[in-house]
Amino acid sequence: MIRVSFPDGSVKEHPDGSSPLDVAEAIGPRLAQAALAAQVDGQMWDLTRPLPGDCTLRLLTWKDAEGREVYRHSSTHLMAQAVKALYPQAKLTVGPPLEDRFYYDIDMPPVSDADFEQIEAKMAEFARQDLPIVRQEVSREEAQRLFSDDKYKLEVLADIPVGETVTIYKQGDWFDLCRGPHLPSTGKIKAFKLLSVAGAFWRGDAHNKQLQRLYGTSYPSQKELDEHLKRLEEAKARDHRKLGRELGLFMISPDLVGPGLPLWLPKGAILRGTLESWLKEVQLERGYLPVITPHIAKVDLYKTSGHWYQFRENMFAPMEEEGVEYVLKPVNCPHHIMIYKHEPRSYRDLPLRLAEFGTTYRHEQTGELSGLTRVRGFTVDDSHIFCRPDQLVDEFKKVVALIMFVFDRLGLQDFRARVGLRDPESSKYIGTEEGWKLSTEAILSAVRELGLEHTVAEGEAAMYGPKLDFVVRDALGREWQLGTCQVDYSLPERFELEYTGSDGQKHRPVMIHRAPFGSLERFVGVLIEHFAGAFPLWLSPVQLKVIPIADRHNEHAQYVASELKKAGLRVEVDQDNAKVGAKIAIAESQKVPYMAVVGDKEAESGGVSLRGRGRQDLGALSLEALVEKLRDESAA
Ligand SMILES: [Zn+2]
Numbered sequence: 320m321i322r323v324s325f326p327d328g329s330v331k332e333h334p335d336g337s338s339p340l341d342v343a344e345a346i347g348p349r350l351a352q353a354a355l356a357a358q359v360d361g362q363m364w365d366l367t368r369p370l371p372g373d374c375t376l377r378l379l380t381w382k383d384a385e386g387r388e389v390y391r392h393s394s395t396h397l398m399a400q401a402v403k404a405l406y407p408q409a410k411l412t413v414g415p416p417l418e419d420r421f422y423y424d425i426d427m428p429p430v431s432d433a434d435f436e437q438i439e440a441k442m443a444e445f446a447r448q449d450l451p452i453v454r455q456e457v458s459r460e461e462a463q464r465l466f467s468d469d470k471y472k473l474e475v476l477a478d479i480p481v482g483e484t485v486t487i488y489k490q491g492d493w494f495d496l497c498r499g500p501h502l503p504s505t506g507k508i509k510a511f512k513l514l515s516v517a518g519a520f521w522r523g524d525a526h527n528k529q530l531q532r533l534y535g536t537s538y539p540s541q542k543e544l545d546e547h548l549k550r551l552e553e554a555k556a557r558d559h560r561k562l563g564r565e566l567g568l569f570m571i572s573p574d575l576v577g578p579g580l581p582l583w584l585p586k587g588a589i590l591r592g593t594l595e596s597w598l599k600e601v602q603l604e605r606g607y608l609p610v611i612t613p614h615i616a617k618v619d620l621y622k623t624s625g626h627w628y629q630f631r632e633n634m635f636a637p638m639e640e641e642g643v644e645y646v647l648k649p650v651n652c653p654h655h656i657m658i659y660k661h662e663p664r665s666y667r668d669l670p671l672r673l674a675e676f677g678t679t680y681r682h683e684q685t686g687e688l689s690g691l692t693r694v695r696g697f698t699v700d701d702s703h704i705f706c707r708p709d710q711l712v713d714e715f716k717k718v719v720a721l722i723m724f725v726f727d728r729l730g731l732q733d734f735r736a737r738v739g740l741r742d743p744e745s746s747k748y749i750g751t752e753e754g755w756k757l758s759t760e761a762i763l764s765a766v767r768e769l770g771l772e773h774t775v776a777e778g779e780a781a782m783y784g785p786k787l788d789f790v791v792r793d794a795l796g797r798e799w800q801l802g803t804c805q806v807d808y809s810l811p812e813r814f815e816l817e818y819t820g821s822d823g824q825k826h827r828p829v830m831i832h833r834a835p836f837g838s839l840e841r842f843v844g845v846l847i848e849h850f851a852g853a854f855p856l857w858l859s860p861v862q863l864k865v866i867p868i869a870d871r872h873n874e875h876a877q878y879v880a881s882e883l884k885k886a887g888l889r890v891e892v893d894q895d896n897a898k899v900g901a902k903i904a905i906a907e908s909q910k911v912p913y914m915a916v917v918g919d920k921e922a923e924s925g926g927v928s929l930r931g932r933g934r935q936d937l938g939a940l941s942l943e944a945l946v947e948k949l950r951d952e953s954a955a
């Protein structure tokens with residue numbers, strides 16, 4: 320008999336040679352049905368593979384990320400098997416599972432969407448046959464023989480370290496070189512769909528041959544697959560790159576300006592400026608002081624801060640001027656630290672909260688860049704708070720309250736807090752043990768005192784200290800890391816910051832780095848998708864469009880617009896020589912919150928006929944009533 324222990328601590332005895340599937344069946348048929356794979360002593364394991372002896376066993380289902388991964392990995396095998404059946408000359412390379420999809424890079428003649436149906440039909444055929452998926456250990460020589468006609472697999476094989484067991488997975492008469500694990504049979508894959516095809520180079524190297532990267536996704540039921548496909552459609556419609564273009568918010572000129580360097584168009588600049596002015600005002604009320612610093616600094620500044628040593632790969636290469644090296648700033652902290660050092664500080668001056676919408680530059684791989692969410696130049700709503708150690712927890716709690724206030728105003732109600740701690744294995748951090756201990760304690764006690772639900776993630780800390788991140792879920796349920804606040808004992812040490820305490824002695828302040836938006840670029844990108852471009856009134860670049868019915872109503876339209884502008888509202892008049900229905904359709908497509916239609920009746924009464932976004936008729940309104948309505952709503 321072997322002793323099998325479970326994650327809950329219970330232990331059961333099973334006959335020698337039992338598999339995880341046997342164990343699941345002994346527990347109950349429902350679990351056996353739901354199980355996809357297993358973890359044995361922490362190692363991924365096929366359901367049908369005999370257990371090695373006494374062990375700990377975790378059964379994985381669709382609810383576990385690792386279970387879904389195995390499901391998608393087996394789906395990519397099913398797709399590869401279908402492709403090989405239809406295109407026998409195709410050469411398979413690698414096919415990993417992703418978060419919610421899978422792909423396989425295949426050396427084959429170009430395919431298109433038109434070929435998907437045929438491949439899917441073949442996949443369905445193999446799934447219906449419910450072919451057992453069999454793990455087989457083979458010698459290296461055997462594997463070389465089996466894959467002798469596939470140079471890619473031979474390369475993959477050569478990369479497997481000597482001494483590691485080589486395995487193949489068979490289903491029907493098809494097999495693949497693969498570490499596994501896999502589902503027990505192809506029939507487990509219930510619903511799947513090919514999503515797209517793209518060109519990809521072998522090993523990501525443009526000197527190599529272009530392969531076909533086939534993407535697909537799979538779910539345990541047709542219903543779940545349909546829901547996922549619907550979400551994908553919705554996400555496509557909300558894509559901020561698409562909406563950014565359609566709504567005239569931003570552009571990117573990769574050829575001349577450079578990739579990852581967005582240019583904000585007037586409407587986007589108004590949106591961003593509205594966010595900036597609002598947060599600046601909120602911060603002034605809360606005792607923040609504005610500062611402005613340049614975009615470059617001497618390399619020496621970042622040698623002192625340590626960024627030059629720990630963060631170099633994220634920085635642009637230095638430029639030389641009069642024999643001195645300068646870099647584009649990757650972070651704003653050292654500049655703000657120099658402002659702190661500019662004059663002697665006393666305990667009475669603290670906390671000192673320096674704030675700047677500071678633009679920073681970081682080197683990101685071209686392939687990683689995407690719209691506003693992954694860029695090379697971005698502006699952080701940055702602040703560095705210098706405080707006494709006894710003020711730290713209180714100050715940290717104030718920052719958390721500010722971040723929650725910001726999210727609330729923007730209707731981002733669904734978020735979670737994540738405490739990012741050091742990866743104990745890594746050497747990418749600066750600072751002392753004591754500093755890390757104190758700052759970690761400060762964050763945890765602030766979070767506790769606020770009763771903030773949070774998760775803890777090792778390895779997510781900043782270079783100089785632990786942090787609290789806010790991960791926001793958008794309207795489609797996708798998560799984005801936005802606001803952040805971080806505690807830092809390290810940089811004050813490296814820059815030898817001081818203040819005079821009430822005892823007349825010199826002491827070292829603590830720093831908090833914080834940014835409620837994170838980066839303006841990313842934040843606006845997320846907002847665009849969250850609102851699907853239909854921003855609340857106070858953020859809308861154009862809040863109201865005045866639509867004259869005929870030319871003779873232009874004068875009244877201009878009058879209405881000028882009165883609304885006087886009241887501080889952002890208004891445009893559509894004087895195009897088009898039908899009123901067409902003008903309304905344009906305003907709707909621009910997602911303008913309100914339309915004021917003016918014709919004979921309105922010119923006579925001096926008012927407007929108001930329409931709301933989404934084709935709502937709001938009836939006749941006097942100009943005064945309109946101003947009041949819009950003012951109330953944008954202040955809300
Ligand atoms: Zn595989």
Ligand SMILES: [Zn+2]
Nearest residue numbers: 650651652832
């Ligand atoms: Zn900082």
